[in-house]
Amino acid sequence: MSNEIQLTIDGKSIVAKLGQTIVEAARDNNVYIPTLCDFKNLTPAGTCRVCSVKVDGRVVVACGTRVASGMVVENESAEMTDTRKAIIEMLFVEGNHMCPTCEKSGNCELQAIAYHYRITAPRFPFLFPKKSLESVHPLLMLEHNRCIQCRRCVRGIRTKDGKGVFAFKNRSNNIELIMDKSRADDIDDELAAAAANICPVGAIIKKGVGFSTPIGERTFDKQQIGESYGK
Amino acid sequence: MAEDLEKTIKKVILDTRVEREHLLEILWSVQRSERKIDHNAIKLISKLTGISTLDIEATASFYHFFTEEHAGDITIHLNDSGTSYLAGATEVENAFKRELGIKFGEVTQDQRFGLFFTSCIGMCDQEPAALINDVVFTNLTDSKIASIISQLKSGIAIEKIIGEGEGNNALELIKSEISNNIRNSGEVFFNDKYVKGEALKNALTKSGDEIIAEVKSSGLRGRGGAGFSAGLKWEFCKKNIGDHYVIANIDEGEPGTFKDRILLTQYPQQIFEGMTIAALAIGAERGIIYLRAEYKYLKNYLENCLEEMRKANLLGEKIQSSSFNFDISIKIGAGAYICGEESALIESAEGKRGEPRNRPPFPVEKGFLGNPTVVNNPETFAAVTSIFREGADWFAALGTKESTGTKLFSISGDCERPGVYEFQFGITVEEVLKEVGAKNTFAIQIGGPSGKLISQKFFSRKICFEDLPTGGALTIFDNHRDLLKMVKLYMDFFVEESCGFCIPCRAGNVLLQKTLTKILDKKGTKQDIELLQECSSVMKIASRCGLGLSSSNPVTSSFENFPEIYDNLLSKESFVSTFDMSQAVAESCKYVNRENTFNQEGSHE
Incomplete structure (x- = not known):
């Protein structure tokens, strides 16, 4: 039995491997489905909902839904695009995102996705939550104003003995990123860089290297997010 | 002090063995004795259990009744x-x-x-x-x-x-001043037909598949609100391989719902026996009562009921001399509405943050500790007990075709006889209002905040899954109530109780709450109505679990059925400034010790 199946995304027929998620299948087939909380080799979390697609009439997250034979996926329809934009706008208004002064500007996936969708101003009012900037480690800062609670750091950053470093405390709109300070010694330069890199926004900042790549020469300055797809 | 604390924690660890699933119990022991769970306590728990401080802090901070600061003796x-x-x-x-x-x-x-x-x-x-x-x-x-x-x-x-309390509330083991307020009698629950063990003995003569077939033919649907077929759920669970579990979801947290409390107080054996029948059907040896912290006053009493059932050989090893072993333990929550969602409940029962899981897999496939698990409402289990006493046909003949049996209703708000009622499915809203002595009823919140706010045009409708579905909570408002204020209170509730995992629910509830406050302050415009609608629609399609998918219901249903409560408060202007100069300078005026000379409109007086 072949483990290849067929499905359609926005009417385009694609071939996927059984067991793949919709996001993985789309990627293999050069179809862009925007994601934020999804990250290679990590278990899907489904916190950001940015990859929401319509499958057979129901809205699901593409990062957490496995492909099935004959599946009909709606990705860039007017309705799903608008829903996705609204979700991205929610991510902006629930935090305090000041792109011009952010170390991550140009490397920030949230900013890049907002550009991708040509979002100029959110439809929702800014909530202006009171959040702090926290120095948690000789090498790291947590800028809570920018955290989108995607949990990539929670899932992806582990010490050499396999222990987690990041978690979330509290709940609802008070939810906040925390770092295990008792494991400070286990965080070396390499792990600190990995933590800053896994963060899609500028919430985990490695000290001393914020502007080592000048603005204008950063990832999304050269190529828009998702641009490499569909060519 | 620290030594005392160590002793307290060690006692719990000794009682329960150090397993991750007992973390909430350990945290309770600390909160109870220290009145807080601070960093030192977290370090100590970590040292004694091997669970990381990070993990303990993440878990403790999720629950409302655990506090970092001293909460008072x-x-x-x-x-x-x-x-x-x-x-x-x-x-x-x-x-x-x-x-x-x-x-x-x-x-x-x-x-x-x-x-x-x-x-x-x-x-x-x-x-x-x-x-x-x-x-x-x-x-x-x-x-x-x-x-x-x-x-x-x-x-x-x-x-x-x-x-002094009413009914069993007066018992030494409960000793609460609570009233049961059972207002009628009924065919399934509110009667004295229950004989301990009778239903289980009937079930013991059947195979697991036969039990499931019987539950299916009774038409019993889950009583928590969603109405999924109980028999089907059991069947799915039984098919999966692992150590099966049966869990009673007693995290009754939907505002306006309290019927499980009465079942627990007056008829706990019927719940336990129903759980035992479920265990027999799916092949489980362990059952869990997940009891919300607010009902902790019932714990000793329930433990005693379980002990009596063990003595009567209705629980424990070789039940009624068969080869069937099953026992039930009680786990206490710590203040989180979201734990009523079955996968969040399982996470919490495992001693973690009560965040819903991604589905699939469903709990019937991978539930408690990764094992196939049936989670049902206690009312569902109690109904099972009646079904195995009186027969599936008897049950199926009650209620309507798609919604068999009777339902317990929690009735509160503006009526003469608030309390718990047992009605057959298919009863009209009007008939319920008459029974409970409600006059000049203007609106009803049916099914709690995550249900719908209905107007008079719904009053002739039937309450059942094929017409007006509900988990049984009816909060009644008469014509002098400020409905929009109620809607706002419901949103306050969801802002407090969202788990915060996904963005539509985490930000959406706050946006709805703020916009409603603006409208109630008479600063709302037509644009704010559009905002409410857009925000609700994103929440309804893109949220991760039932909470976010339904928490905008108070807004959308009130807007649909009572548009005038919004219209009356809206400004005729297309733009109203929400910036208040006097408020903006208030804090700095305080510091420089100057009188605030701005008035509400923002101009100098």
């Missing part, structure tokens, strides 16, 4: 839900503040009293109600609070100040 939690305000919670709130000289969210300087709000505690038929160190106080008034606080201040034990 006597911790008062006043219910601030909608029904509480209908019954006069504002007066009660002021009385507490006056008697203690502190605001809500504060602790007295000597740390004797802490004053806090909490979400619905399941006493909607006897509000205003509060928890004082886990003891429930009902029907609070200004003078009652004055008396309670003065007695507490003079050192009288909390247990000694409560009044």
Whole structure:
């Protein structure tokens, strides 16, 4: 039995491997489905909902839904695009995102996705939550104003003995990123860089290297997010 | 002090063995003895259990009843839900503040009293109600609070100040001042036909598949609200391989719902027996009662009921001399509405943050500790007991075709006889209103905040899954109530209770709450209505679990059925400034010791 199946995304027929998620299948087939909380080799979390697609009439997250034979996926329809934009706008208004002064500007996936969708101003009012900037480690800062609670750091950053470093405390709109300070010694330069890199926004900042790549020469300055797809 | 704490923790560890699933129990022991769970306590728990401090902090901070700061030797939690305000919670709130000289969210300087709000505690038929160190106080008034606080201040034990309860509430093992308010009798629950063990003995003569077939033919649907076929759920679970579990979801947290409390107080054996039948059907050896922290006053009583059932050989090893082993243990929550969602409940029962899981896999495939698990409402289990006593055909003949049997209703708000009723499915809203003595009814919140706010045009509709579905909560509002204020209170509730995992729910509830506040302040415009609608629609399609998918219902259903409550408050202007100059400079005026000379409109006086 072949483990290849067929499905359609926005009417385009694609071939996927059984067991793949919709996001993985789309990627293999050069179809862009925007994601934020999804990250290679990590278990899907489904916190950001940015990859929401319509499958057979129901809205699901593409990062957490496995492909099935004959599946009909709606990705860039007017309705799903608008829903996705609204979700991205929610991510902006629930935090305090000041792109011009952010170390991550140009490397920030949230900013890049907002550009991708040509979002100029959110439809929702800014909530202006009171959040702090926290120095948690000789090498790291947590800028809570920018955290989108995607949990990539929670899932992806582990010490050499396999222990987690990041978690979330509290709940609802008070939810906040925390770092295990008792494991400070286990965080070396390499792990600190990995933590800053896994963060899609500028919430985990490695000290001393914020502007080592000048603005204008950063990832999304050269190529828009998702641009490499569909060519 | 630290040694005492170590002893306290060790005792729990010894009682329960150190397994991750007991973390909540350990945290409770610390909160109870220290009145807080601070960083030192977390470090100690970590040292004794091997669970990382990171993990413990993440878990403890998720639950409302665990506090980082000292919560007072006597911790008062006043219910601030909608029904509480209908019954006069504002007066009660002021009385507490006056008697203690502190605001809500504060602790007295000597740390004797802490004053806090909490979400619905399941006493909607006897509000205003509060928890004082886990003891429930009902029907609070200004003078009652004055008396309670003065007695507490003079050192009288909390247990000694409560009044006498009704029914089993008066038992030594419960000793609460709560009333059952069972208002009628019924075919399935509210009668004295139950004979301990009769149903189980019937079930023991059948195979697992036969039991499931019988439950399916009775047409029994889950009583939590969603109405999924109980038999089908069991069948799915049985098919999966692993150590099967049966869990009763007693995290009854939907504001306006309290019927499980009455079942637990008067008919717990019927719940336990139903769980045992489920275990027999799917091949489980372990059952769990997940009890919300607000109902902790019932724990000793329930433990005793379980012990009696063990003595009668209805639980334990070789039940009724068969080869079937099954036992039930009780786990206590710590204040989180979301744990009523079955996968969040399982996470919490495993001693973790009560965040819903991604599905699939469903709990029937991978539930408690990764094993196939049936989670049902206690009312569902109690109905199973009746089915195995009277027969599936008897049950199927009650109610309607798609919604068989009877349903327990929690009725509160503006009516003469609030309490719990047993009605057959198919009863009309009108008939219910007549039974409960509701007059001049203007609106009903059906199914709690996550249900719908319905108007008179729905009153002839039938309550059942094929027409108006509900988990059984009806909060009644007569024509002098401010409905929009109720809607806003419901949104306050969801803002407090969202787990915060996904963005539509985490930000959406806050956006709805803020916009409603703006409209109630008469600063809303047509644009704000559009905002409410857009926000709700994103939440309804893109949220991760039932909470976010339904928490905008109070807004959307009130807008659909009562547009005038919005229209009346909207400004005729297309733009109203929400910026208030006098408010903006208030803080700096305070610091520089200057009088605030801006008026509300923002111009100098």
